[in-house]
Amino acid sequence: MSPNDRSLKARHQAFPIHPGRIFTWTLLFLGGVVMVTPILFMLSTSLKDASQVYDLRLIPEAPSLDNYKVVLSDGRFLRWFLNSVIVAVCVTLSNVFFDSLVGYTLAKFQFRGRYLVFLAILSTLMIPTEMLVIPWYLMASSFGWIDSYWGIMFPGMMTAFGTFLMKQFFETVPDEFLEAARVDGLNEFTIWWRVAMPLVTPALSALAIFTFLGNWTAFFWPLIVTNSRELYTLPIGLSSFAVEQAIQWEMIMTGASLATIPTLIVFLLLQRYIVRGVMLAGLKG
Amino acid sequence: MATIALEGLVKQYGKATVVHGIDLHIRDGEFVVLVGPSGCGKSTTLRMIAGLEDISAGTIKIGDRVVNEAEPKDRNIAMVFQNYAIYPHMSVAQNIGFGLYKSTLPEREKRARISEAARVLGLDALLDRRPSQLSGGQRQRVAIGRAMVRDPTAFLFDEPLSNLDAQLRAQMRIEIKKLHQRLGKTIVFVTHDQVEAMTMADRIVVMRDGRILQVGTPMDLYENPADIFTARFIGSPAMNLLPARLTADADGVRAELPELGASLTLGRFPRDEVTGSQAFIGVRPHDLVVGRHDGQGLTLTGRVSIVEPLGSETLVHIDVAGIPIIASAPGRAIPKVDDLVGVHALTGSLYLFDAETERALCRV
Numbered sequence: 273m274s275p276n277d278r279s280l281k282a283r284h285q286a287f288p289i290h291p292g293r294i295f296t297w298t299l300l301f302l303g304g305v306v307m308v309t310p311i312l313f314m315l316s317t318s319l320k321d322a323s324q325v326y327d328l329r330l331i332p333e334a335p336s337l338d339n340y341k342v343v344l345s346d347g348r349f350l351r352w353f354l355n356s357v358i359v360a361v362c363v364t365l366s367n368v369f370f371d372s373l374v375g376y377t378l379a380k381f382q383f384r385g386r387y388l389v390f391l392a393i394l395s396t397l398m399i400p401t402e403m404l405v406i407p408w409y410l411m412a413s414s415f416g417w418i419d420s421y422w423g424i425m426f427p428g429m430m431t432a433f434g435t436f437l438m439k440q441f442f443e444t445v446p447d448e449f450l451e452a453a454r455v456d457g458l459n460e461f462t463i464w465w466r467v468a469m470p471l472v473t474p475a476l477s478a479l480a481i482f483t484f485l486g487n488w489t490a491f492f493w494p495l496i497v498t499n500s501r502e503l504y505t506l507p508i509g510l511s512s513f514a515v516e517q518a519i520q521w522e523m524i525m526t527g528a529s530l531a532t533i534p535t536l537i538v539f540l541l542l543q544r545y546i547v548r549g550v551m552l553a554g555l556k557g
Numbered sequence: 558m559a560t561i562a563l564e565g566l567v568k569q570y571g572k573a574t575v576v577h578g579i580d581l582h583i584r585d586g587e588f589v590v591l592v593g594p595s596g597c598g599k600s601t602t603l604r605m606i607a608g609l610e611d612i613s614a615g616t617i618k619i620g621d622r623v624v625n626e627a628e629p630k631d632r633n634i635a636m637v638f639q640n641y642a643i644y645p646h647m648s649v650a651q652n653i654g655f656g657l658y659k660s661t662l663p664e665r666e667k668r669a670r671i672s673e674a675a676r677v678l679g680l681d682a683l684l685d686r687r688p689s690q691l692s693g694g695q696r697q698r699v700a701i702g703r704a705m706v707r708d709p710t711a712f713l714f715d716e717p718l719s720n721l722d723a724q725l726r727a728q729m730r731i732e733i734k735k736l737h738q739r740l741g742k743t744i745v746f747v748t749h750d751q752v753e754a755m756t757m758a759d760r761i762v763v764m765r766d767g768r769i770l771q772v773g774t775p776m777d778l779y780e781n782p783a784d785i786f787t788a789r790f791i792g793s794p795a796m797n798l799l800p801a802r803l804t805a806d807a808d809g810v811r812a813e814l815p816e817l818g819a820s821l822t823l824g825r826f827p828r829d830e831v832t833g834s835q836a837f838i839g840v841r842p843h844d845l846v847v848g849r850h851d852g853q854g855l856t857l858t859g860r861v862s863i864v865e866p867l868g869s870e871t872l873v874h875i876d877v878a879g880i881p882i883i884a885s886a887p888g889r890a891i892p893k894v895d896d897l898v899g900v901h902a903l904t905g906s907l908y909l910f911d912a913e914t915e916r917a918l919c920r921v
Contacts, residue, residue: 446640446642448638448639448640448642449642449644451607451609451629451636451638451642452636452638452642452700452703453655454609454628454629454630455607455608455609455629455630455634455635455636456630456635456655456656456658456659456703456707457630457658457659458630458658458659462658466658467644470644470646471644471645471646473646
């Protein structure tokens, strides 16, 4: 056997090609195509004029940014965009704060009824949103929150999922970190804020991403609780845009393309913390 | 003044009692080591002193003040944990300075204290590094630095060296001892390693099953163990124990070791009390020397099963009538495995223990 043959054989042994692996990669590839194709078509359509919308070629014949100029010069779009930013950012900050505060308390303090409280919070995960909408509406109505930012935001200011996620992560924080801070004279709130929170950054990032995306794309509740067009969030605004403009797909796709920008920014900003968290968890051994 | 007094200290978890009413008085500036096997209550005792565990009964005094109900931050103690507990998101300087987080000192003074602690601990060049960029020993020193900057009345160490390798552990032992000599503060140090206890302590507290078995200086405990547990726990390798039966005749009390074909003249007992009672003869490996000896004492013969040359001496594992014992031989005289050898321990280096109560009877 020549040295070349041996090296080839060694390489095969180092990277064996299993049929199972080929199947996995094929599935992943197809999954990727399914995910990416609508995004590519969205971007492509946003670069076409109205006459080309039903031309299904991915690369437009005469790409232009005219649609973007039209959408961005429409004051309503910017207003809806701003509304979505306000709602998504406020709800995300609120979730990061309150979910982690409650999760920390449930994970690190022993008190009577702790398990019951946790179960009660978890049980709310089993109630579908559709069932909650009417009580929410009645509550918002009785407090005078209909057609206000607070009305859009209040049901999501704290979530059972976020609390559960943070509790699970805080349980992995060694008690010695907190005890060391206690001996050093910090009060419980400062220990949570200065010591525990930085140790669960990956979970906070994940929670922030999920909450931001969930609120950025929220449609059902904001549609119900808002009446005035000034308070529409982007998904509702875009849908009304469609009805109003007799379904101008190129405009809707342009608006949708612009709407993805904040989500991409949030993800790109926070994803490295998630990746780092996964790596740390692996090294902890 | 940083005396620490424990009076009738009890800790219960539900119905289980893990610390059974211990009494201990630690003097100002003293280095006391709580030592014992896992589950003996030593860490729980330390945590009660720190205020991290509530006490079930008894009193803890730091100085003249009863601190039973005081929060950890109000006890003016500093604690170093087994897994260092230094914060991964902070630099070395921030970690050390974290001990001063609640301090009202001016910033300049805080910085001076951080620099001083870093200098004393040899961390000057590492102040900007993160804990992940430090070795185990360096991390432990950061944890000590955080405790130092606060200028507490007492330091509590909870098995701080157990995560380090043997060489680093030996080095850190010396550093902590030097630190104690320099600062002169009261230190309570918990470990399960008797070598750490022997080498560092002014006084050792041996604990077992939530009780204090013996308190004394390292040499006290080594020379005069109160019971079999302490005798075997303190000193490495552990003391050999040989089953014996006490008999009395006209010459006095004798310890017969029929299985080993040996006997020993004692002579200090009232005859009626000891006749027929079972006992253990204890002899430390360093006192049981390979070779013939004509002096009085205990002589045994057995076959060598293992030899462990240590350089200055050799530990020789010998099988004496089915009973494994460890003896020592001078460094260059290493017996061979399967050799038949005689070992001898002089009178005065033997210990007698009651087999029933396991308490020490006397030294013979």
